[in-house]
Amino acid sequence: MPKTMQVDVAIIGSGTAGLAAWRTASKRGKKVVIIDSGPLGTTCARVGCMPSKLLIAAADSAYAAGQAPRFGVQTGKLVIDGKAVMARVKTERDRFVSLVIDSIDSIPADNKLVGFARFTDANTLLVDDHTQVTATSIVIATGSQASYPSDWQALGNRLVVNDDVFDWDDLPQSVALFGPGVIGLELGQALHRLGVKVWMLGRGGQLGPFTDEKVMNYAHQLFSEEFHLDVDAKVQRMNRVANQVEIEFTDPEGVNEVVWWIM
Known part of the structure; x- marks a missing residue:
């Protein structure tokens, strides 16, 4: 039998939106549980805004170097080391992710569940068959994924x-x-x-x-x-x-x- 949990707010997903919901509900004195199946770290930090801007920064540097001769600045032959570009993107990305995970780790263990959540009725979730959560309000912050034929x-x-x-x-x-x-x-x-x-x-x-x-x-x-x-x-x-x-x-x-x- 799954264990049971009664909360004011259950949040499915510990990404950027889920963490914002956690902070808002917690500040208002609500009993909150946040549920995530992993990997942790938010879409923004792992595969979205932050790593994409790192890639764009590298591209901007290459573009500026290529435009330099127009201004009388001779930089020699432009060489782009793809492995070095991606190594920096991933290293910095991992650092960003670790900071987000630190934030998630600061949430008390009693207020976190690991697993996939599914609805059994309008106010009840079953998390990986190990925990049944009943909540007054449920926030779905699961993000999205790409689809293709x-x-x-x-x-x-x-x-x-x-x-x-x-x-x-x-x-x-x-x-x-x-x-x-x-x-x-x-x-x-x-x-x-x-x-x-x-x-x-x-x-x-x-x-x-x-x-x-x-x-x-x-x-x-x-x-x-x-x-x-x-x-x-x-x-x-x-x-x-x-x-x-x-x-x-x-x-x-x-x-x-x-x-x-x-x-």
Whole structure:
């Protein structure tokens, strides 16, 4: 039989939103339990805002060095060490994560549960069959994860989601990036400026968060000057070929193109 727990507030997820909910409810004198199955450290610190900005900082440095001759500053041949770039990203990322985990560790053990939570009714959770939690209020702060068509699974380990980028040991030679939203544009531009050949493909014509047509068109022009950008790509096929992926699509001018994604 699972043990039972009665609380005012149960929080599912100890990411940025979950920790904020914990602090707010605790300050108001509520009895709170926070539930997480791991890994700990928040999306922001582990695979989101913080490591992405580290990658962007490296890309900005490379871009500035490449622009220096325009100002009469000769820097010699630009060399980008992909392994060194990713080593710094991961080292700093791990430091950020450790600070977040320290914050989570400061929560009293009686107010934390490890495991997957599922609802058994509107006010009751069962955590990994070991604890039943009854709460007046339940906060769902589980975050989200990337989704993709099931047939893409055939690409094996050549298929990665944005979270996986920050576990790379080296930069790839080329990458096809699906989704020109905010995250896609950040990663695409950073990888391009770090010497990676980038094809960015989307559907439906939307670019980033822009809603004003003139602003979106101008942004499209600027990004297209750096890397291949097709916001409404017509992809005919994607095939795994050895350790590469072959992608055939029709560009905006109606020309069929085949690109290789090489890690």
